[in-house]
Amino acid sequence: MAAATALGPKATPGESGSPAASALSMERIQSLTDLADLEAAYTRLCEEEKVVQEELDALLEQQSTIENKMVALHRMGPNLQLIEGDAQQLAGMITFTCNLAENVSSKVRQLDLAKNRLYQAIQRADDILDLKFCMDGVQTALRNEDYEQAAAHIHRYLSLDKSVIELSRQGKEGGIIDANLKLLQEAEQRLKTIVTEKFDTAMKQGDLPQVERFFKIFPLLGLHEEGLSKFSEYLCKQVANKAEENLQLVMGTDMSDRRAAVIFADTLTLLFEGIARIVETHQPIVETYYGPGRLYTLIKHLQVECDRQVEKVVDKFIKERDYHRQFQQVQNSMMRSSSAEKIEPRELDPILTEVTLMNARSELYLRFIKRRIIADFEVGDAMASEEVKQEHQKYLDKLLNNCLLSCTMQELIGYYITMEEYFMRETVNKAVAMDSYEKGQLTSSMVDDVFYIVKKCIGRALSSSSIDCLCAMINHSTTELESDFREVLYNKLKQGFPATTFQDFQRGVTSAVNIMHSSLQQGKFDTKGIESTDEAKQSFLVTLNNVEVCSENIMTLKKTLESDCSKLLSQGFGGEQAQAKIESCLSDMAAVSNKFRDLLQEGLNELNSTAIKPQVKPWINLFLSVSHNIEEEEFSDYEANDPWVQQFIVNLEQQMTEFKAGLSPVIYDTLTGLMTSLIAIELEKVLLKSTFSRLGGLQFDKELRSLIAYLTTVTTWTIRDKFARLSQMATILNLERVTEILDYWGPNSGPLTWRLTPAEVRQVLALRIDFRSEDIKRLRL
Amino acid sequence: MSMEDYDFLFKIVLIGNAGVGKTCLVRRFTQGLFPPGQGATIGVDFMIKTVEINGEKVKLQIWDTAGQERFRSITQSYYRSANALILTYDITCEESFRCLPEWLREIEQYASNKVITVLVGNKIDLADKREVSQQRAAEFSEAQDMYYLETSAKESDNVEKLFLDLACRLISEARQNTLVNNVSSPLPGEGKSISYLTCCNFN
Numbered sequence: 001m002a003a004a005t006a007l008g009p010k011a012t013p014g015e016s017g018s019p020a021a022s023a024l025s026m027e028r029i030q031s032l033t034d035l036a037d038l039e040a041a042y043t044r045l046c047e048e049e050k051v052v053q054e055e056l057d058a059l060l061e062q063q064s065t066i067e068n069k070m071v072a073l074h075r076m077g078p079n080l081q082l083i084e085g086d087a088q089q090l091a092g093m094i095t096f097t098c099n100l101a102e103n104v105s106s107k108v109r110q111l112d113l114a115k116n117r118l119y120q121a122i123q124r125a126d127d128i129l130d131l132k133f134c135m136d137g138v139q140t141a142l143r144n145e146d147y148e149q150a151a152a153h154i155h156r157y158l159s160l161d162k163s164v165i166e167l168s169r170q171g172k173e174g175g176i177i178d179a180n181l182k183l184l185q186e187a188e189q190r191l192k193t194i195v196t197e198k199f200d201t202a203m204k205q206g207d208l209p210q211v212e213r214f215f216k217i218f219p220l221l222g223l224h225e226e227g228l229s230k231f232s233e234y235l236c237k238q239v240a241n242k243a244e245e246n247l248q249l250v251m252g253t254d255m256s257d258r259r260a261a262v263i264f265a266d267t268l269t270l271l272f273e274g275i276a277r278i279v280e281t282h283q284p285i286v287e288t289y290y291g292p293g294r295l296y297t298l299i300k301h302l303q304v305e306c307d308r309q310v311e312k313v314v315d316k317f318i319k320e321r322d323y324h325r326q327f328q329q330v331q332n333s334m335m336r337s338s339s340a341e342k343i344e345p346r347e348l349d350p351i352l353t354e355v356t357l358m359n360a361r362s363e364l365y366l367r368f369i370k371r372r373i374i375a376d377f378e379v380g381d382a383m384a385s386e387e388v389k390q391e392h393q394k395y396l397d398k399l400l401n402n403c404l405l406s407c408t409m410q411e412l413i414g415y416y417i418t419m420e421e422y423f424m425r426e427t428v429n430k431a432v433a434m435d436s437y438e439k440g441q442l443t444s445s446m447v448d449d450v451f452y453i454v455k456k457c458i459g460r461a462l463s464s465s466s467i468d469c470l471c472a473m474i475n476h477s478t479t480e481l482e483s484d485f486r487e488v489l490y491n492k493l494k495q496g497f498p499a500t501t502f503q504d505f506q507r508g509v510t511s512a513v514n515i516m517h518s519s520l521q522q523g524k525f526d527t528k529g530i531e532s533t534d535e536a537k538q539s540f541l542v543t544l545n546n547v548e549v550c551s552e553n554i555m556t557l558k559k560t561l562e563s564d565c566s567k568l569l570s571q572g573f574g575g576e577q578a579q580a581k582i583e584s585c586l587s588d589m590a591a592v593s594n595k596f597r598d599l600l601q602e603g604l605n606e607l608n609s610t611a612i613k614p615q616v617k618p619w620i621n622l623f624l625s626v627s628h629n630i631e632e633e634e635f636s637d638y639e640a641n642d643p644w645v646q647q648f649i650v651n652l653e654q655q656m657t658e659f660k661a662g663l664s665p666v667i668y669d670t671l672t673g674l675m676t677s678l679i680a681i682e683l684e685k686v687l688l689k690s691t692f693s694r695l696g697g698l699q700f701d702k703e704l705r706s707l708i709a710y711l712t713t714v715t716t717w718t719i720r721d722k723f724a725r726l727s728q729m730a731t732i733l734n735l736e737r738v739t740e741i742l743d744y745w746g747p748n749s750g751p752l753t754w755r756l757t758p759a760e761v762r763q764v765l766a767l768r769i770d771f772r773s774e775d776i777k778r779l780r781l
Numbered sequence: 782m783s784m785e786d787y788d789f790l791f792k793i794v795l796i797g798n799a800g801v802g803k804t805c806l807v808r809r810f811t812q813g814l815f816p817p818g819q820g821a822t823i824g825v826d827f828m829i830k831t832v833e834i835n836g837e838k839v840k841l842q843i844w845d846t847a848g849q850e851r852f853r854s855i856t857q858s859y860y861r862s863a864n865a866l867i868l869t870y871d872i873t874c875e876e877s878f879r880c881l882p883e884w885l886r887e888i889e890q891y892a893s894n895k896v897i898t899v900l901v902g903n904k905i906d907l908a909d910k911r912e913v914s915q916q917r918a919a920e921f922s923e924a925q926d927m928y929y930l931e932t933s934a935k936e937s938d939n940v941e942k943l944f945l946d947l948a949c950r951l952i953s954e955a956r957q958n959t960l961v962n963n964v965s966s967p968l969p970g971e972g973k974s975i976s977y978l979t980c981c982n983f984n
Contacts, residue, residue, distance in 0.1 A: 401823060410823070410851045417854040468824030468855045475858035577827045584827065584842065588862050 127160050135180045138187040147195060148213075151220035154188050158222055192221055196230075203234045216289045224290055225297065232301030235278050239271070239302070243309040246270050247316065261350045264317040265357035271309050272365035275302055279372060293380030296373050296392075300399060303369075307404035310362075314408050317358075321351050327415045330422045345426040348419055355416045356464035362409045363465040363573060366400055371572075373399075413469050417461075421476045424457040428480060432488050437538070442545040442664050450485055451553045455560075462564055467574035467581060474561070474585040481554065482592045486599065489550070492543040493603045497611045498536045541662035544603045548667050551596035558590045604667065608674040612655070616675065619651050620682045624689060628696030629769055635695040645703040649710045656714060672715040679711070680722045687729060691769050697733030704730050725755045732756075732764045738775040741765065745781060787831060787840040791951045793944075794859050796884060797869035798877040799848030802903040805934035806869065807845045810944050815935050822847040824855050832948060839948045853887075860891035864951055865899065867943070870918075872902040872931065873910040878918070885925060895958075897950055899928045901943060906933040 024041055032038050134153040141150035195217050202210030211234050218227025246267050253263050279299065286294050318324055329343045377392045400406060431449035438445075454477045461473035565582045568574070626643040627634070656675070660668050692700065704726055711719050720727075735741060741761065744752060756764070758781035765776045795803040804822050808814045811828040826845040831838055844863070846856035860866070868884055870877040881900075888898060900922040902913060915931065922929035928950075932939040 397820065401820060406823075407851070414851045414854045417858070421854075421858075466824075468852075471825070472855045472858040475862065479858075479861050575823075580829075581825070581827045 130156055131160065131180055131184070135184050135187070138184065138191070142187060142190065142194075147191065147198070147217055150187070150191050151195070151217045154184075154191055155220040157184050157188070188221070192223065195221065196226075199230055203230070203237070212285060215285065219290050224294065228286070228290065228294060228297045229301060231282075232298055235282070235298075235302060236305035239274055239278065239305050239309065242274050243271050243312070247312060250316065262354050262357055264313060264321070265354050265361060267313050268310065268358055269361045271306065271313065272361055272368075275306055276365065276368055278302065279369065283372070283376075287376070291380070292376055293392075295376035296395060296399075299369050299373060303399060303403050303405070310405045310408060314358075314412070317354075321354070323351065323355075323412075323415065326351065327419060330419050334418070334422055342426070343422075345423045345430070348423050352416060352420055352423060352460060355412050356460050356469075359409050359413055359416075359464040359466055359469070362405055366406065367572060370396065370400055413464060413466055416464070417469060417472045417476075420457050420461060420473060424453060424473075424476065424480055425484065427453045428485060432485070437542055442542070442662075443549050444542050444546060446488075447546045447549050447553070450481075451550075451557065454481065455557060458557075458561065459564075462561075462568065465568065465573050467568075467578040470565070471581050471585045474582075474589055478585075478589045478592055481550070481589075482595060485550070486592075486595060489543055489547050489596075490599060492539065493547070493599070493606065495536070495540070497540040497607050498533045537658075538662065540603075540607070541659070544600060544607070544667055545662075545664050547596050547600045547603060548664055551593045551600065554589060554593040554596065558586050558593075561586060600667065604670055604674060607671065608678065612671075612675050613678055615655055616652070616678060617682055619648050620679065620686055622648070623683070623686045628690050628692045628699055630693055630696050630699065632695065635699060638699055645706050649707065652710070669716055672711075673717045676711055676715060676717065676719050676722050679707075680726060683707075684726055684729070687726070688763065688767070690767065692733050692767050693769060694734075694736075697730070697735075697768065701730040701734050728752075728754060728756055729764050732761060733768060735765075735768075738765060738771050738779060741779065741781075787838040789837065789839045789948075789952055789955060790842065791839065791864040791948065791955075792842045792844065792859075792862055793865045793867060793947065794844040794846060794856075794863040795867045795869060796846055796856065796887075797848060797867075797901075798871070798874075798880050801848065801869045801871040801874065801877050802934050803848065803867075803869050804845050806867075806901070806903060806932065806940060806943070807843050809934040809937055809940045811843065813937075815937075821849060822852075824852055825859060830944075832945060834945065834948055834952065837952070839952065841944065841948060843944075857887065857891050860888065860896075861893055863892060863896055864954075865897040865947055866892060867899050867901055867947070868927070869901045869903055870913070871904050872913045872918075873904050873907045875912040878902075878913040878921075881921065895954070897928075897947070897954065898925075899930065899943065899947055900925075902929075902931040903934060905931045905938060906936045 024044060029041055032041060134157045137153040138150050138157075141147070141153065195214050199211065199214040199218075202214060211231070215227055215231045218224065218230070250263050250267050253260055257263070259266055279295075279302070282298070283295060286298055326343065326348065329341070330348070333342045373396050377389075377396070381389050381392060428450050431446045431453060434449075435444050435446040458470070458473050458477055461470045464470070561582075565579075565586075569579055569582075623644055630638070652675075656672065659671055663671065687700070690696075704723070708719060708723055708727075731744065732741065742748065744750075745754070745761075754761075761781060762776050762779065765771055765779075766773060795807060797803055799821060804819050804826065805815060807826070807828055808816060808819075811830045822845060824847055828843045828845065829840065830843065831840045833839070844859050846852070846859065866888060868881065868888070870881060872878075888896070892898075900918065902915075902918050905911075918931075919929055928946075930939055930943050930946075932943055934940060
């Protein structure tokens with residue numbers, strides 16, 4: 001059967017195919033009548049027969065293999081039956097094992113449950129025993145006034161599982177337990193009352209050991225908050241007493257005392273140190289008996305007392321030092337510029353120092369309690385959620401930011417900043433008014449003075465440890481330097497550098513008149529206004545030096561402040577933005593340095609155009625009166641008696657000595673740089689107005705070389721570049737013939753970069769009287 | 782600073798009475814947050830946000846000041862270097878609006894005369910508690926020649942617009958300034974090319 005089915009699909013196409021395979025049906029053959037048709041049909045049928053025969057042969061060939069397979073299949077039959085039996089057996093075993101396991105495990109579960117219940121029963125029995133034990137213990141301990149022991153029993157009772165107790169009460173012995181519980185609760189109440197009373201008595205007597213003894217008992221009775229609040233009350237009283245004492249001492253302090261000027265800062269310091277010591281001393285007790293995270297509560301209570309005492313000290317300070325009136329006066333003088341009732345800045349000096357010191361102490365104290373509280377919270381919050389941590393952080397921020405101490409200090413510093421700004425401005429004005437200049441110095445006194453003052457004021461603000469206060473004073477200093485002080489120097493430079501030569505006599509007069517005019521406008525006739533020309537010159541040069549030093553000093557000041565601030569920040573003062581705030585304020589300050597540089601440049605340009613140019617130009621013009629259309633004889637005569645350049649150099653030397661002596665090396669260098677450019681430009685102008693012979697060209701080349709050699713010695717700038725055009729002109733004037741230029745021009749220029757245009761080359765060539773203009777025109781450049 | 786990657790740098794200082802929402806406006810703009818129960822600012826706070834306007838990087842240095850009186854002398858010291866001031870009041874608080882003239886006097890006294898001042902009425906999410914009408918504020922700002930905008934830091938209404946429009950204004954001012962080439966007190970922003978912006982309209 002199997003074989004038949006196996007063969008089935010193979011046979012099917014043959015059977016169903018054979019009638020279809022024959023293209024000729026029976027009816028068709030029977031209807032054939034024509035011989036040819038019959039033959040054709042016959043041939044076709046024969047062919048078909050052949051094909052069928054082949055197919056049959058092929059199928060018959062497969063018979064033996066199929067039979068072999070059949071035999072093999074028959075042999076497999078019994079094996080299959082064996083496997084089926086095995087499988088059924090296995091299934092049976094698995095089911096059995098499974099049931100067994102189920103059975104065992106359910107028993108284990110039951111056992112476990114039984115064990116747990118047993119434990120609970122034991123626990124409950126223990127608890128009930130404990131309850132009894134506690135009840136007895138409490139009574140005895142109370143009778144013996146052993147409050148620690150009593151509290152320990154109550155603590156044990158309080159830590160019992162309340163539901164267990166409730167269950168026990170419903171049991172058979174409920175009555176007894178009920179009675180015990182009642183007694184215990186009574187004992188608890190009694191103990192609470194006793195402890196509170198005893199604590200209060202100890203507190204009144206100032207008996208620290210007893211206070212601490214009962215303080216330790218509160219947490220055992222679950223009275224953490226109450227214990228801390230009572231203990232704080234005791235500590236606050238101590239703080240208050242000590243503070244009162246200190247304040248009395250202040251009132252009795254002799255004004256000649258060494259610390260008299262900072263006595264209020266010292267008093268605050270004592271207060272803060274006292275509180276810090278209390279925290280330090282009692283932190284271990286609180287940690288041990290109340291657990292972590294409780295220090296905040298203690299300090300919160302202490303801070304209330306601290307605030308109360310700070311208020312007293314600050315009130316006294318304001319009264320004694322007349323702080324508010326002084327502030328009012330400063331504000332009035334700043335509003336109205338009238339000099340009538342101006343407060344003397346020097347008088348403010350001590351009070352400003354004291355206020356900053358007071359703030360510094362407060363910041364130090366606040367930082368101390370902040371660190372302590374954070375550390376305490378951290379221990380308690382190690383496993384706490386992020387929300388709890390944030391909540392605690394909020395408590396802390398609130399305590400630090402909203403305490404009266406912070407607010408009071410912020411108020412004092414607010415006034416301080418205005419007064420310090422006034423102090424700075426007025427003292428700077430004074431330094432400007434008292435400006436003096438000593439011969440031999442480059443700068444005048446006011447620059448050093450002004451920077452000393454600015455440094456002092458910022459330094460004082462820095463010493464307050466308040467970043468905002470520091471930044472505010474940096475801002476005010478920037479304003480003071482940028483507007484007020486720069487204005488002073490700018491006005492001085494505006495008076496100009498008086499010229500002295502006869503040609504410029506007119507100019508000198510105008511400038512003197514200007515000076516007089518401006519001083520008259522200021523409402524006072526300053527005799528210093530009509531300075532001698534020398535003094536005016538001196539003043540101008542000194543101002544230039546001043547401007548340059550200012551620019552440098554600002555950068556130095558910025559660097560110094562940067563390092564001072566980083567010290568302050570590394571100590572943990574200031575919030576997260578502190579560094580960025582300081583950096584921003586300091587970079588504003590540094591920008592002022594550039595404004596002074598710009599001013600210096602303006603001043604130098606002024607000096608160059610009013611003092612140097614009017615002198616140098618005529619000296620250069622003298623070149624025109626020296627003929628460069630010369631022959632051998634004159635050339636050697638020139639060699640013996642230099643006609644122009646030596647005198648020019650001497651003149652320059654003379655003129656620059658004055659500047660060299662009066663200006664700082666850096667400015668002098670810049671000035672010689674400006675002068676060199678001027679000489680190059682002017683000399684080129686006169687050169688183009690002269691005419692040259694071959695020897696004249698040589699003479700000019702010699703002159704130019706001497707000049708460059710001299711200028712190289714007086715300046716550190718590279719002047720070769722500035723004289724590049726002139727040197728190239730000298731080269732052209734030295735040519736043998738016109739076409740020789742081509743040896744240096746275009747592809748032959750080699751390393752030389754021509755600064756002259758072809759037109760200019762022709763123009764210079766034309767200065768040589770011996771060069772024919774046709775030759776020059778014919779040049780192909 | 783000059784090495785940093787930005788085309789313009791502007792300082793913006795927020796001023797106004799305590800509790801009008803200055804800190805919330807800054808936080809909303811710089812961090813996209815509205816912290817409820819924000820405590821009073823102590824002194825001044827400092828935030829930076831770099832925005833891109835028409836392909837140019839604009840670094841905004843925003844100084845958030847404390848509104849409380851006792852910090853006044855600290856906050857005043859920042860006026861002079863500010864390129865722009867945002868004068869803020871609370872639309873649900875008549876008092877904060879009535880104090881504006883006082884603030885304007887401070888600006889007059891301490892700020893640079895080139896400073897741009899914007900008047901901002903905050904907290905429009907509390908419309909039912911409004912005490913200062915839009916019309917009054919608009920009239921006031923017009924009389925004082927100020928730009929005026931109402932915002933809600935809570936709902937983030939007009940906050941972006943406030944700062945971005947201001948940045949646009951500052952850019953065009955800075956450009957005009959480089960055009961005029963005023964040497965004595967140029968704005969810190971530097972113009973690279975000279976062209977006027979037509980993108981932003983301030984109401």
